[in-house]
Amino acid sequence: MxxxxxxxxxxxxxxxxxxxxxxxxxxxxxxxxxxxxxxxxxxxxxxxxxxxxxxxxxxxxxxxxxxxxxxxxxxxxxxxxxxxxxxxxxxxxxxxxxxxxxxxxxxxxxxxxxxxxxxxxxxxxxxxxxxxxxxxxxxxxxxxxxxxxxxxxxxxxxxxxxxxxxxxxxxxxxxxxxxxxxxxMTAALLYVTLQWLLVRPMRQLSENMIAFRMDPEDASRVIRPGRRRDEIGVAQRELAHMQEAVRRAIGQHARLAALGTAVTKVNHDLRNMLSTALVVSDRIAETGTPEIRRMAPALVNAIERATKLCTGTLAYTREGAPPLTLVRFPLSPLIEEVAAALPERDGQPFAIEDETHGAVVGADRDQLYRLLLNLVRNAAESGAEHVRFQVAPGAVRGIAIDIADDGPGLAPKARENLFKPFAGSARPGGTGLGLAIGREIARAHGGDLMLVESAGTGTMFRLTLPQGSVEGAAVSEFAG
Known part of the structure; x- marks a missing residue:
């Protein structure tokens, strides 16, 4: 309202x-x-x-x-x-x-x-x-x-x-x-002087802000700053930049909302089409020639990636900030669940080293599981063979957890757009939604997810979480 x-x-x-x-x-x-x-x-x-x-x-x-x-x-x-x-x-x-x-x-x-x-x-x-x-x-x-x-x-x-x-x-x-x-006489002279230098420009700023608020999409309502070099001039120029940024953001938001509506409308039919294509591909692989059976897995994998892309895009546009159910629980059992959810490699489970030493956090357990699983899965898919969880020293408020892998590191382009959806994927064919959603989950808790370093010897992310409550939400004890 x-x-x-x-x-x-x-x-x-x-x-x-x-x-x-x-x-x-x-x-x-x-x-x-x-x-x-x-x-x-x-x-x-x-x-x-x-x-x-x-x-x-x-x-x-x-x-x-x-x-x-x-x-x-x-x-x-x-x-x-x-x-x-x-x-x-x-x-x-x-x-x-x-x-x-x-x-x-x-x-x-x-x-x-x-x-x-x-x-x-x-x-x-x-x-x-x-x-x-x-x-x-x-x-x-x-x-x-x-x-x-x-x-x-x-x-x-x-x-x-x-x-x-x-x-x-x-x-x-x-x-x-x-x-x-x-x-x-002094008041009149001071009044006229300040009216010209300060009050009238401030009144014009106020009138412009009111007019811009009534219709922020109208480009004609963006203030036109003068040539003043004092504080009023700085305020006019900064207000003009802010109004222009707000106007563009509103336009972009409208376009994204229209895009989300369009994606929602076509998602159901597209998923049905991809499901049909997947079934047909399986039958072709069973009854076709050896050459077709050899090429069928690549086709199935492509269809599955397309299905995941549609599902992930729709989930991201619908979800927004996740609702939180805060509990206090030890971190080690959650890390074990993340390790158990990963597929084995060459008959061996993926190597995860837990050095959290019984650390206890206050967070939404399911959301934090989703965040950590995305990080570990990204590391495994990028070629890492080992992931280490460690409590970072020196955290002033709450707890900081470092998640480090021994993979090949991130490409420079991936680092530039790391947390941007659809632009920050660290691997070919990815959507970049995993890290964007992970940061969104961390910030919903009042913490953050950031990249600490990435080199040829591996990549390290740092997850910070506050201890206690988030925005007045009580933290209860986890009994699981």
């Missing part, structure tokens, strides 16, 4: 929209991280400006005779500063100070907090800025520090805290607005 085709997500839930939102969020997070230091710097600048204004007011006072001004003028100077009072830091050493005058309201308020800017660390400045920003009410604070323009002048300025808080709130609002604008 085919899965439904899922549409691409709408724009609001697309990768582009998420990218835009995440960019805004990350830029705003960066602004939050620098917000507190910026706020502390703004507070310091504000207080230093007040100290500078207080210094100017006191210097103006120094220009008057006897450092004395009317209360009205003093109030005006303090109003310009935004302070309640301004005076040199050390009133006890006026004779050594550059500033000897004092500006103060007629009734200055009581100081509720003293702030010494010279003693504040960066951490103290950030903590004090947050306290001013979130504290309610209007306190009176005395600010002590050096004049920004006159480093050798230190003074005390008494200020209200409310104007500082209001200025900090306005600064924070402006900083937030600027950060939001910067975030939106």
């Amino acid at each position: 085919n899965r439904p085709i899922l549409p691409l997500p709408p724009l609001a839930r697309s990768l582009s929209a998420r990218l835009f939102v995440l960019t805004v969020a990350f830029v705003m997070l960066s602004e939050v991280l620098i917000f507190v230091p910026s706020l502390a710097h703004f507070r310091m600048s504000y207080l230093e400006d007040k100290l500078a204004a207080g210094t100017l007011a006191l210097l103006a006072l120094e220009a008057t005779p006897d450092n004395m001004v009317s209360q009205e003028l003093a109030d005006q100077l303090l109003h310009n500063v935004g302070a309640f009072s301004a005076m040199p830091e050390d009133m006890g050493r006026l004779s050594s100070s550059k500033l000897k005058g004092v500006l103060a309201l007629e009734m200055p308020p009581e100081v509720q907090r003293v702030v010494d800017l010279r003693a504040e660390s960066p951490i103290d400045q950030m903590r004090a800025a947050l306290m001013v920003l979130f504290r309610r009410g209007d306190r009176v604070m005395m600010v002590i520090g050096q004049s920004p323009h006159e480093p050798d002048i230190a003074l005390d300025v008494t200020l209200p805290e409310r104007p500082l808080r209001e200025a900090m709130i306005a600064f924070a609002r402006n900083l937030f607005q600027i950060s939001l604008i910067i975030s939106a």
Whole structure:
């Protein structure tokens, strides 16, 4: 059953929209991280400006005779500063100070907090800025520090805290607005750039994969890669290769399915014909001339090979992966059964040497018998006189069994197509189905069948099998 085709997500839930939102969020997070230091710097600048204004007011006072001004003028100077009072830091050493005058309201308020800017660390400045920003009410604070323009002048300025808080709130609002604008502009630029470089090509890839899945046999739906040399370009080219391979594989599968259907239809009639020909050949051999009786065995053998070819071809197209009944059993008795199934040669049984040393495997016994019998029969038919079974050392998972013979080895062409049905036969007249089915059986168990070596002194195959269970199938004990 085919899965439904899922549409691409709408724009609001697309990768582009998420990218835009995440960019805004990350830029705003960066602004939050620098917000507190910026706020502390703004507070310091504000207080230093007040100290500078207080210094100017006191210097103006120094220009008057006897450092004395009317209360009205003093109030005006303090109003310009935004302070309640301004005076040199050390009133006890006026004779050594550059500033000897004092500006103060007629009734200055009581100081509720003293702030010494010279003693504040960066951490103290950030903590004090947050306290001013979130504290309610209007306190009176005395600010002590050096004049920004006159480093050798230190003074005390008494200020209200409310104007500082209001200025900090306005600064924070402006900083937030600027950060939001910067975030939106950055996100928009990044959105447009990535939309062009990444998102749009990825969306085209997704649309192409959906269209190809709906009709993979249509050659026009294979993606046409561009000239890009980055990762997107590699993905486009690899997708094009994969789609083309899938399209060809589907076409080949359809042709093979049609061939299998045709073989199934003609197999019954063909086998009947061959059976009739076999019977007729036997009668001709019994009643014919000596010359005919001499040629009859070759004809019978040819008919029998043709019958086996039809039977093997039909079995391969019908079977597929064999069903498994997994049991645990010793390997040696199974090897003995394989040896007993082989015909004798010159009155002597075929030589099989068992060096598995009581190895126990978990497998389908009948299927494994079929696999081993095909291997040993191939060795015997290729001219081998001896086959040795041995457990290969060093198997990481499960067990590895080497099956080695002393035959003439495989031809180079046979090695190239060894496990391909109808192409990998190791002997003339063979179908090549034995090794193909053997590998299929091994892989159905979760293992494999491979050629280790083949030379003039013999051929060795290696069969690997996992121990335990295959795809959740329980392994029971064999009681035979």
